[in-house]
Every structure is written in C-alpha cells, then in structure tokens.
Amino acid sequence: MSSSTTHTDNANGANGPVNGGISFWYADDGLPTAREPLTSDATADVCIVGGGYTGLWTAYYLKKAAPFLRITVLEQKFCGYGASGRNGGWLYNGVAGRDRYAKLHGHEAAVRLQQAMNDTVDEVVRTAAAESIEADIHQGGVLEVAYTPAQLARLKAFHETELSYGEKDRTLHGARETAERVRVAGAVGSTWTPHGARLHPVKLVKGLARTVEALGVTIHESTPVTEIRPKHAVTPYGTVRAPYVLRCTEGFTASLKGQRRTWLPMNSSMIATEPLTPAQWESIGWEGRETLGDMAHAYMYAQRTADDRIALGGRGVPYRYGSKTDNDGRTQPATIEALHTVLTRFFPQLTGVRVTHAWSGVLGVPRDWCATVTLDRATGLGWAGGYVGSGVATANLAARTLRDLVQQDSGQAGPTDLTTLPWANHKVRKWEPEPFRWLGVHGMYATYHAADHRERTTHTTTSSRLARWADVLTGRH
Numbered sequence: 314m315s316s317s318t319t320h321t322d323n324a325n326g327a328n329g330p331v332n333g334g335i336s337f338w339y340a341d342d343g344l345p346t347a348r349e350p351l352t353s354d355a356t357a358d359v360c361i362v363g364g365g366y367t368g369l370w371t372a373y374y375l376k377k378a379a380p381f382l383r384i385t386v387l388e389q390k391f392c393g394y395g396a397s398g399r400n401g402g403w404l405y406n407g408v409a410g411r412d413r414y415a416k417l418h419g420h421e422a423a424v425r426l427q428q429a430m431n432d433t434v435d436e437v438v439r440t441a442a443a444e445s446i447e448a449d450i451h452q453g454g455v456l457e458v459a460y461t462p463a464q465l466a467r468l469k470a471f472h473e474t475e476l477s478y479g480e481k482d483r484t485l486h487g488a489r490e491t492a493e494r495v496r497v498a499g500a501v502g503s504t505w506t507p508h509g510a511r512l513h514p515v516k517l518v519k520g521l522a523r524t525v526e527a528l529g530v531t532i533h534e535s536t537p538v539t540e541i542r543p544k545h546a547v548t549p550y551g552t553v554r555a556p557y558v559l560r561c562t563e564g565f566t567a568s569l570k571g572q573r574r575t576w577l578p579m580n581s582s583m584i585a586t587e588p589l590t591p592a593q594w595e596s597i598g599w600e601g602r603e604t605l606g607d608m609a610h611a612y613m614y615a616q617r618t619a620d621d622r623i624a625l626g627g628r629g630v631p632y633r634y635g636s637k638t639d640n641d642g643r644t645q646p647a648t649i650e651a652l653h654t655v656l657t658r659f660f661p662q663l664t665g666v667r668v669t670h671a672w673s674g675v676l677g678v679p680r681d682w683c684a685t686v687t688l689d690r691a692t693g694l695g696w697a698g699g700y701v702g703s704g705v706a707t708a709n710l711a712a713r714t715l716r717d718l719v720q721q722d723s724g725q726a727g728p729t730d731l732t733t734l735p736w737a738n739h740k741v742r743k744w745e746p747e748p749f750r751w752l753g754v755h756g757m758y759a760t761y762h763a764a765d766h767r768e769r770t771t772h773t774t775t776s777s778r779l780a781r782w783a784d785v786l787t788g789r790h
C-alpha cells in the first residue's frame with residue numbers, strides 16, 4: 314500500500330482516508346437532519362423497529378396497501394444508520410439460503426424464490442423511479458470474475474447452478490470476453506446476469522424515509538428500542554403499543570433484550586478511491602457499470618460509482634467478540650490495507666491512486682445462513698432479515714412479504730404468492746454462546762484466507778477442502 318493511503322489513525326488527515334463517519338455515501342450526500350424522538354407512550358396499528366431498507370420498505374408497502382393504518386417507525390439513530398447506509402450498492406438477485414430452501418422444500422419452491430428475487434430487482438428500480446427517488450441506479454447487471462483455476466471451476470459450477478434455478482439469461486465468458494467488459498488482471502473467466510443494478514445506498518434510504526413520511530408514516534429517530542414484547546416496543550422515552558410489532562434491526566438484533574444469539578453481527582468493510590481519470594478508466598473498461606465480484610472464498614464486491622470512483626468491499630475483522638456492533642463505521646488500518654491490496658490485485662495500474670474513504674458495517678447472519686421473513690400469528694411479532702450480506706434487494710421482497718403476512722393475519726387478504734415462498738416463517742436455532750461464536754467465525758475466515766492464498770499461489774484447479782469443511786462446521790452449507 315502506498316504511504317498516501319496509510320494514515321488511517323489520523324482519521325481526516327491530509328492524505329489518509331476519512332475513516333468511519335458512517336460511510337463514504339454520507340460524505341458524498343450529507344448526513345440527514347435528525348427527526349424528533351418519541352417523547353411519551355403512544356399507540357399505532359403497526360410499530361416497526363429499525364429504519365433501514367427492511368423497515369422503510371415495509372412501512373411503504375403497508376401504507377400503500379392500507380392508507381388508514383397508523384404506522385410508527387422507531388429508529389435508534391437515524392434512518393439509514395445501519396447497513397442500508399453503508400453497503401456496496403449491489404441491488405442484485407442473490408438470496409441467502411436458497412440452496413438450503415431447495416433441500417427443505419424442493420427445487421420448484423426455490424425456483425419460485427429465485428424468480429421473486431429476479432422480479433425484486435426490477436421492482437426496486439421501478440418504485441424508485443415512480444417515487445422520484447434519484448439513487449444513481451444503473452441497471453448494468455452483475456459480473457463475477459475468476460482469476461485462479463480453482464475459482465474458475467467454482468465459477469462454472471455456480472453458473473450451472475444459477476441456470477438450474479431458471480436464470481436463462483445468465484451468460485458465461487472466457488478471458489477475452491471478460492476483458493471486453495472489465496480488465497481485471499489475470500481474469501480467466503466470468504459469469505454475468507442482467508438481474509442486478511448499481512445504486513447509491515444512502516440516496517435510496519433517504520428517499521425512502523422521505524417517501525414514507527409523505528405518505529403519513531410517523532418516524533421517530535434517536536429512539537432506541539430496548540425490548541420488544543408482544544404488542545409492545547419499549548424505549549427509554551415511552552412504549553409504543555401496537556397489535557403488530559415488526560423487528561427490522563438485522564445486524565443490530567443482538568442488542569435487543571433476549572436476542573443476543575439470534576443473528577450474528579458480521580462485519581463488512583469498504584474503501585472508496587478518489588475519482589479516477591478518463592485515462593485510468595480507459596485502461597480498465599467497465600463502461601457497463603456492472604457490479605463486480607469474484608469467486609474467492611473471502612470474496613470481494615465493487616461498483617463504479619456515479620462520480621467515477623471505485624467503491625470496493627470485503628471481509629476485514631469478520632466478527633467482534635460478544636456480538637459487538639458499531640463505532641460509526643470506523644475500520645482497522647489492517648483491513649483498509651487488505652482491501653487496498655485487493656484493489657491493486659484487480660487493477661495494478663491503480664497502485665498510486667488515493668483511497669479517500671474507509672468504513673464498515675454489520676449484517677445479520679442466522680445460524681443456518683438462511684434469510685427469513687416471519688409473522689408469528691399468536692403474538693403479532695414479526696421480523697425479517699438474516700440476509701447475510703445480500704439485503705439490498707432482499708429487504709424489498711421481505712417487506713412486501715411482511716405486508717402480505719400482516720394483511721392475511723388481520724383478515725384483509727388471503728395467502729399470496731409471497732406468503733407461500735419457502736423462506737416465509739422459517740425457524741432456526743440460535744448461535745452458540747461465546748467463546749464458540751467468536752472461534753467459529755474467526756476460524757472460518759482464517760481458513761478462507763488460507764484457502765484463497767493456496768489457490769492463488771499453487772494454481773490448483775480444485776477448491777480447498779478445508780474451506781468446504783469450514784462451511785460445514787459453521788452451518789453455511
């Protein structure tokens with residue numbers, strides 16, 4: 314890493330990246346003005362805890378379906394404080410747990426889930442346009458590249474699997490065709506799907522908050538919920554009573570009373586470069602602005618931003634002991650350095666390019682790595698999440714499903730295509746107590762990094778068996 318990118322301890326140093334401060338997206342678009350907190354006890358028809366994509370899309374679709382509903386959103390900081398204001402801006406059709414759902418409910422059920430995800434990408438693009446939410450959306454699809462023989466073998470297998478779930482429009486490319494899209498150093502192949510778009514995460518989440526407020530939804534910010542009980546959301550400033558209380562707190566869920574081992578808060582970290590010059594872009598290509606990923610075990614994800622930077626993410630410190638979550642996105646220097654190494658491995662000509670921003674966030678990982686959306690009809694408690702890093706589109710599908718589950722439960726509608734998807738009302742056991750959680754996750758990522766290193770240096774064509782064992786041990790596959 315060049316010395317110009319290492320001054321991370323001096324958060325806003327002249328040359329070093331801005332470290333934390335929530336995310337680059339906020340540096341770019343500005344932090345929001347805080348909305349009023351809750352000041353006393355209140356009632357609502359539906360109380361939503363958490364103002365990220367899941368909570369806000371749920372408020373949106375419920376209010377659109379039943380404008381008379383009194384909906385209150387309670388947000389601990391400000392809408393978009395969590396992963397929804399920090400992510401890589403991959404709006405894409407991946408959903409965590411699909412293969413397991415195929416095993417549990419049959420292949421056809423999983424094909425329906427996949428089809429719903431494909432449609433969800435279009436739904437987000439369409440609704441953002443309909444609501445005049447300008448979120449730098451560019452529907453260039455998703456390109457995933459392989460740059461070792463073992464990655465190529467995984468890529469081909471992945472491609473075949475996706476085809477088997479009905480993705481007939483996915484295409485496989487060799488080295489030359491890959492380079493015609495994006496010139497990733499050493500890339501030997503890629504797979505591309507049209508079911509993806511790049512977006513500006515903060516512009517989307519701010520636009521959603523504005524939209525639901527204009528529809529008549531009440532949003533209280535700076536209002537942490539300490540406990541959720543049937544028909545009650547408890548905060549230090551008062552309790553909101555509602556027949557339906559929906560938990561939309563994803564990676565932060567562990568901080569709620571009784572939820573410490575429900576979903577593990579996994580870290581993901583990102584860097585953004587300064588805007589690249591036209592000559593640098595000429596050398597890279599990437600005119601299609603596809604979201605870009607790889608087939609490493611500890612994979613990377615990237616986008617070409619609307620202002621012509623590269624924003625690139627991956628796993629740094631994967632998990633903090635005791636399910637700790639946040640310090641406004643501050644990121645360890647070693648993680649920034651590791652992401653910079655990935656950047657220059659992909660594009661060696663960018664070695665001297667400045668990294669201007671670095672940040673991190675948490676996402677929710679259930680014990681079986683399967684995203685879920687649930688409404689418990691006995692208590693009126695609902696939740697959605699556990700998206701394992703694929704939540705930008707999935708949150709929208711979850712929200713429409715929560716809408717349908719609430720409408721079904723309150724007698725306003727019957728079962729729908731969404732309420733019968735295999736991830737609805739899925740149950741999973743909790744994570745182990747510490748130190749087993751910490752050991753399991755750190756062991757898994759240490760194994761992934763070792764496997765990636767081995768595959769890069771030995772040019773083996775077979776995927777590391779160790780990485781597969783790590784997946785089995787941690788319940789991932």
Ligand SMILES: Cc1cc2nc3c(=O)[nH]c(=O)nc-3n(C[C@H](O)[C@H](O)[C@H](O)COP(=O)(O)OP(=O)(O)OC[C@H]3O[C@@H](n4cnc5c(N)ncnc54)[C@H](O)[C@@H]3O)c2cc1C
Nearest residue numbers: 363365366367389395396397400401403538674703704705
């Ligand atoms: C760095 C990073 C990169 C990612 N990149 C991608 C990507 O490119 N594509 C993709 O599909 N997914 C990505 N993800 C995952 C995706 O961003 C999330 O799955 C998605 O944003 C989850 O939305 P959410 O609303 O469920 O959760 P969040 O956005 O985390 O929202 C939860 C909200 O609840 C609030 N909250 C928490 N606890 C409480 C409480 N007790 N009381 C009140 N409020 C509370 C939080 O402040 C937060 O605003 C990424 C995640 C991270 C961290």
